[in-house]
Amino acid sequence: MTADEPDLFAAPEPSRAPRSASPTAGSSASSAATAATAPVPPPPARPASHGPTAGAAAAPAVPLVPAGTGGRSGPPSHEVFPAGPQQPAPAPASAAPRARLGAGPVALVLALALVAGFAGGYAGDRVARSTAGPAPVANLPVAADDDAADPSRPAGSVAAIAADVLPSVVSFEVTASDGSGSSGSGFVLREDGYLLTNNHVVAAGAEGGEIVVVLADGSEHDGEVVGRTSDYDLAVVRIDVDGLTPLVLGDSDDVVVGDAVLAVGAPLGLDSTVTSGIVSALHRPVQAGDQATTAFIDAIQTDAAINPGNSGGPLVDADGEVVGINSAIAQPPGALQATGSIGLGFAIPANQARTTAEQLIETGSATYPVIGVLLDSGYSGVGVKVADDAQEGVAPVTPDGPADLAGVRPGDLILEIDGRPVSQSDELIVAIRARQPGDAVTLTVRTGEETREVRVVLQESQSD
Incomplete structure (x- = not known):
């Protein structure tokens, strides 16, 4: 091949732009290219106002996509637009032909690039790990693992008293003859199935309805009224079960204001509920019972929470002995029915309950x-x-x-x-x-x- 013959494998010469292009125009074009490839900034937050600010256009209902700078209209801004032709320097007239790379050098270059890329990535990862420091550890405290210790509670604590009393507390599900239902509480009076509750809890079931007793273990048993009295709002019910654990009826005459007490029962059907408080007052004259009958009670007042469904359940002292039978709650003036505890609950004294229960068991009346x-x-x-x-x-x-x-x-x-x-x-x-x-x-x-x-x-x- 002679010097006058063209080299078919040489790189083509770049086209030369006219030298009359203005540098000022080139600078503008370069700036436009930079603006087109830069990330689009987030739109500014609109001020929280009820109308457009004076001198500013109202914000459109649909957000507009920012077009970037430069004022060019056309395709979306994520596309890259050329800013104009580049201005390369002219090649010398006597420039030697460019050499070509063979297949072997190209493969070597690619291999070196891969190795260099892997080495760079590995080194970068090690540097990032060394500068980031160790991963954070929560190290949250945990409870001591003491399997040998018995999780008992001190004698006289609320938990200890509740643990002793709860197995002896029952709930009642009563269905009247017309199909209406109600619920209440009670407790085991004797181990051979005798239970004590309020008369108003079981009255509907005793008059042609049905009484179901639910024990603390969840078992259900048909209940039979042994005797009841509306004058004291007390009733004795028997179920065909032996081996129950009775609660002890304490001496309510020994109770004084300020004594700690627990109210146990099934308020709103939530069985095995325990609330605590104190004896707030003694000898409160309270009328209890339902609308048809009225019982006059020389009541023990307590601030332990008593709610509908607690009726008939025990009020126990710090020794776990029954000092009262929860029977009534006070409501604000104007309330047509009991809505819940306001810290004014009343219980029939245990001494009265003992006398009446004995009469009901022995004679069926009081x-x-x-x-x-x-x-x-x-x-x-x-x-x-x-x-x-x-x-x-x-x-x-x-x-x-x-x-x-x-x-x-x-x-x-x-x-x-x-x-x-x-x-x-x-x-x-x-x-x-x-x-x-x-x-x-x-x-x-x-x-x-x-x-x-x-x-x-x-x-x-x-x-x-």
Whole structure:
């Protein structure tokens, strides 16, 4: 091949651009290329205003894609647009032909590139690992693993008392004759299947309905009413099960304000629920029961949470002994029905429950004491007033009754019972109901301007 013949394997000469291109134009083109390939910045956040700012256009409903700088219209901004022809330097006239690389050198170059790439990647990874430091470790604390230790609780703790009491607490599912249902609580009174609860819990089932008792182990048993009384709102139910663990009825006369207590039962059907509190007050005159019957209770007041469904369950002391039977809760004025605990719960004292339960088991019915007077519910003043006149054919003072024999007369004021002042009819009634027929009480009575004390021996009346 001669010098005049073209080299077919040489690289083609670059086309030469005209030298008349302005440097200023070249600079502008270069800037446009840079702008087209740079990342698109995020759109600025719109100010949180209720209308467009003065002098600014309102933001469009659909976000617009930023087109970048340069003002060029056309295809989307992620495409790269050429900024203009490059300006290479002219080649010398006597430039020697370019040498060609053979297949062997090309393969060697590629192999070296791969090795260099691998080595660079490995070195970069090692450098990143060494500069990043060790991976973080959580090292969260864990509980001590002491399998040999028994997770017991100290005697007298809420957990220890609850563990002892819960196996003896039951829940009731009652279906009335019309198909309506209700629920309540109770507890084991004797190991041979005798249970104690409120009369209003099982009354619907006792009158042609059905009573199902659910034990702490979840087993269900048909319940039969042994006896019940609306005057004390108590009932004894029996199931055909032996070997139960009864709770001990404590001495409620030993309870004082401030004693710690637990209320156990099935509020709103949530069985085995335990709440804690204290004895808030004693001798609260409370009317319990349902709308058809009213029971007068010389109640223990507690702030342990008592809710619908707790009725009939035990109120226990720090020794795990029953000191009361949860029966009623107070509600704010205007409430038409019980909605939940407001820290004012009331329980029938255990001593009263013991006496009544024994009567119900032995005879199927109960009795309560009376003094034989009618009280004037419309009176407001000091003490409680005996009615002046007969009401519905009933004499204000029963002839030959306890009060009559003690010298109480119509219109007298009863100021105290056994030294305890009374100012409402309910206070006198519950104080008498807390005694037993045959007990003697001392009444402080005022007739006109004369005040005296009289001894009254209570008589017995049959409960409904």
